[in-house]
Amino acid sequence: MFSLEKSKQAFAEARTYMPGGVNSPVRSYRSVGGNPPFISSASGSRIYDIDGNEYIDYVLSWGPMILGHANPEIVASILEAIPRGTSYGAPTLLETEVAKKIQAFYPSMEMVRMVNSGTESTMSALRLARGYTGRDKIVKFIGCYHGHSDSLLVKAGSGLATFGVPDSPGVPTGVAEDTITLPYNDSDAVRQLFEAHGESIAAIIVEPVAGNMGCVPPVEGFLETLREVTTEHGAVLIFDEVMCGFRSSSGGAQKYYNVIPDLTCLGKIVGGGLPMAVFGGKKEMMSSIAPSGPVYQAGTLSGNPVAMAAGLATLSMLQKYPNAFRQVEESTEALCQGLEAAAKEVGVPVVVQRVGSMFTLFFTDKAVHNFDDASACDMEAFKTFFHYNLERGIYYAASQYESNFLSTCHSDQDLAYTLQIAKEAFQAIKG
Incomplete structure (x- = not known):
């Protein structure tokens, strides 16, 4: 059973010592609501919080961990x-x-x-x-x-x-x-x-x-x-x-x-x-x-x-290992294609944009070329998608305006489970 009780207590205490309880604004989850999990450790494609929850990590410290955590x-x-x-x-x-x-x-x-x-x-x-x-x-x-x-x-x-x-x-x-x-x-x-x-x-x-x-x-x-x-x-x-x-x-x-x-x-x-x-x-x-x-x-x-x-x-x-770039890009491409296919099957308007091993899933029916396009996306659908995934062990960036990333440690099993949960999340959005 997913719980963030320890993280909630930690967040409440942190807010008495740091503005918003964080040292960088997006970590506060203000744009998606809810309580951020407090991370205790990380390894490979996974991060772990103080409540004992395990996540497949697509944030990767906002990009640096291309070779996975704790390489x-x-x-x-x-x-x-x-x-x-x-x-x-x-x-x-x-x-x-x-x-x-x-x-x-x-x-x-x-x-x-x-x-x-x-x-x-x-x-x-x-x-x-x-x-x-x-x-x-x-x-x-x-x-x-x-x-x-x-x-x-x-x-x-x-x-x-x-x-x-x-x-x-x-x-x-x-x-x-x-x-x-x-x-x-x-x-x-x-x-x-x-x-x-x-x-x-x-x-x-x-x-x-x-x-x-x-x-x-x-x-x-x-x-x-x-x-x-x-x-x-x-x-x-x-x-x-x-x-x-x-x-x-x-x-x-x-x-x-x-x-x-x-x-x-x-x-x-x-x-x-x-x-x-x-x-x-x-x-x-x-x-x-x-x-x-x-x-x-x-x-x-x-x-x-x-x-x-x-x-x-x-x-x-x-x-x-120059093939590392090809490996992580191919994994990212496979994930993005899978996300688009799952959304299309369920009937939820989604555009997944990717360059190399960075990507964003936009809840819109047209390509995003600038900030106005990004701002026109369905933010409520994103919030539903984000929290559905978080509660099932998928850790995406906590904002529609951020990129996600893959590492060389993300396995085929990671991608398969991610796509399974994504389809369920799309179905929850569809209602």
Whole structure:
């Protein structure tokens, strides 16, 4: 019998010590209601909560665990590193080895700088773009999330190129005004903006495969348009591949779609599940960063030796077993096809969108190309689907606006059981 009694007590206590009882908002289950299970451990494709419930995990810490939870080789590398000390604040050989591995997968990252989170990565890449170009304005797309730095928590103004306005209290209006927001996948809007204001724009930052309004691929020609207009107007093209990096393909979305940015931001998988991220790109741009150049960026824990050990182990395994990417993509494709077939059989409108090993099940009858499309989905149907699955041991992202993921540890038996429960959930929605 499914129960979350211990988790309910834990959540109540956590709310007295932390805002909303969590350290990242989506964990609170506000968008789906109910009580989040408090996780006690994880292994392979499974996570376990303090109430003794076991789940097949399709969140995978929001993407990093492509080789499964508690991978023995990664754990061994961490355990080997810890006795040598957990932080030095000084250079190590590991940093250079990780940089070499990253460049092997992402040749466009001619030089890199290690940081501790995706937010740090995107924030630093934008500062570099502004410093390099001498311009202030940046362009982002509605529905793309690039971390919680001030200039990126901005919503659209009332017109195509109107000033942005803060999307969160605490973000200065002056900062938001330099961020222009456009609809994702709208090449015409991009061209019009650059025709009018191209000479004042420092950079475009984009999730080349959107993952924070659900999995939304770029439409044909969209990424090519971004590359074309930034090149023409001397702006910097930044791919935020924190989520889709190593998920779209072994070389991320830039390899999958053959569009090469000036700067790339990576996180999640690159740290093997530990806090680590990286940004990098053209040598001439990266040389503008201190101490080589005037653009300042620093971090006491950047290049942390334990995180470097986990990242190096992960990247080494992915390099050693390149079929891992094919395996996890084929499993994801099979699951997505099964979900669509089950929904169609029951008669529930569903679109499952996938790129590589990331996917989202949208409760709608048409493809999702942007945030407006995602917002038009049936949120009540999603809530029913989510809780039906959770109570039967299937752990999906607790929001219609998030992506799900698979690992090399997800078995055929995992997929079969997932599809069985999905069909039952669709029947419950149908009524």
